[in-house]
Amino acid sequence: MRERLQNKPVQNQFDISGLDLPAILATIEQEVRARFGEGEVADYIDALAKVPLDRFGMALVLRDGTIHEIGDSRDPFSIQSISKVHTLTMALDAVGEALWERVDREPSGDPFNSLLQLEYEKGIPRNPFMNAGALVVADVILSNYAKPEEALLEFMRARSGSADVGGDDVVAKSERESGFRNIATANFIRSYGNIVNDVDAVLDFYFLQCSLGMNCVDLARSVQFLSHSGFCDVSGKRVVSWELATRINSLMMTAGTYDAAGDFAFYVGLPAKSGVGGGIVAVVPHVMSLCVWYPGLDEKGNSMLGRYALHRFAQLTGLSVF
Ligand code: GLN
Numbered sequence: 001m002r003e004r005l006q007n008k009p010v011q012n013q014f015d016i017s018g019l020d021l022p023a024i025l026a027t028i029e030q031e032v033r034a035r036f037g038e039g040e041v042a043d044y045i046d047a048l049a050k051v052p053l054d055r056f057g058m059a060l061v062l063r064d065g066t067i068h069e070i071g072d073s074r075d076p077f078s079i080q081s082i083s084k085v086h087t088l089t090m091a092l093d094a095v096g097e098a099l100w101e102r103v104d105r106e107p108s109g110d111p112f113n114s115l116l117q118l119e120y121e122k123g124i125p126r127n128p129f130m131n132a133g134a135l136v137v138a139d140v141i142l143s144n145y146a147k148p149e150e151a152l153l154e155f156m157r158a159r160s161g162s163a164d165v166g167g168d169d170v171v172a173k174s175e176r177e178s179g180f181r182n183i184a185t186a187n188f189i190r191s192y193g194n195i196v197n198d199v200d201a202v203l204d205f206y207f208l209q210c211s212l213g214m215n216c217v218d219l220a221r222s223v224q225f226l227s228h229s230g231f232c233d234v235s236g237k238r239v240v241s242w243e244l245a246t247r248i249n250s251l252m253m254t255a256g257t258y259d260a261a262g263d264f265a266f267y268v269g270l271p272a273k274s275g276v277g278g279g280i281v282a283v284v285p286h287v288m289s290l291c292v293w294y295p296g297l298d299e300k301g302n303s304m305l306g307r308y309a310l311h312r313f314a315q316l317t318g319l320s321v322f
Pocket of ligand 1 (some may be wrong): 082113131210274276277
């Protein structure tokens with residue numbers, strides 16, 4: 001069926017005063033509920049494989065801190081690769097532009113856990129959001145923070161305002177037990193000298209970041225600084241400069257959803273970062289940050305109905321960076 005495209009913007013960019021956000025969320029929830037069951041849960045670890053396909057939550061955090069939420073927005077889930085946004089921010093804070101000597105800023109067009117390009121690009125990952133890039137980012141954090149794991153938890157707690165954020169030992173352990181590809185990737189990068197710390201320590205940090213349990217509200221708040229020119233209202237602190245916030249957003253747009261980033265830009269038009277736990281965070285620059293969660297994934301490893309919810313959100317609000 002041919003899609004009906006909008007002729008007129010629903011809303012002028014940045015002015016959301018005319019939008020009935022609770023009603024828009026209710027419409028999205030109703031449509032998503034009718035499609036419960038779609039997609040496949042990640043089955044490489046038990047903790048993800050047993051999450052039922054009837055969970056859906058969504059939370060919006062406006063610039064003034066107002067929260068709109070619906071469904072299972074307070075149920076914690078495994079944030080997985082969403083954490084790559086936070087670790088990237090921490091690494092940039094520590095080493096600035098020097099990070100780009102070790103990780104590139106190009107979309108990969110390959111799956112998130114691909115090793116293909118690494119050999120002919122001599123151990124320099126295409127971007128910080130594919131697993132290879134996140135492992136190099138983890139290595140940078142290990143080199144620059146005295147207590148890397150505590151620093152990550154502290155960063156997450158300060159950004160989200162939730163003291164409960166923590167790693168899930170069971171998830172982290174099964175990530176390691178099933179992590180053959182990540183272990184191979186880290187060792188491969190090490191062979192090019194682009195990981196300098198003990199490979200196991202880098203992997204432990206990476207598995208911890210994947211295992212963090214957070215809910216939609218926590219996660220939307222944790223990236224609020226990206227919708228507010230780098231300022232985090234939750235902690236009252238500037239996290240990054242305005243310019244760095246725009247750059248992190250641009251990387252989320254080009255690489256945050258891996259080899260579906262083109263499709264996300266096409267249908268959603270907002271910077272976004274997904275994880276195989278079924279969460280996706282997105283940013284409407286200068287307006288709001290959001291998070292959606294539905295555990296069933298599409299073939300690219302992005303939440304099937306999370307992606308649909310963001311597509312409908314963009315249509316119903318007219319919010320887009322384009
Ligand atoms: N733990 C997963 C992995 O390392 C995270 C990937 C993801 O969320 N896309 O493969």
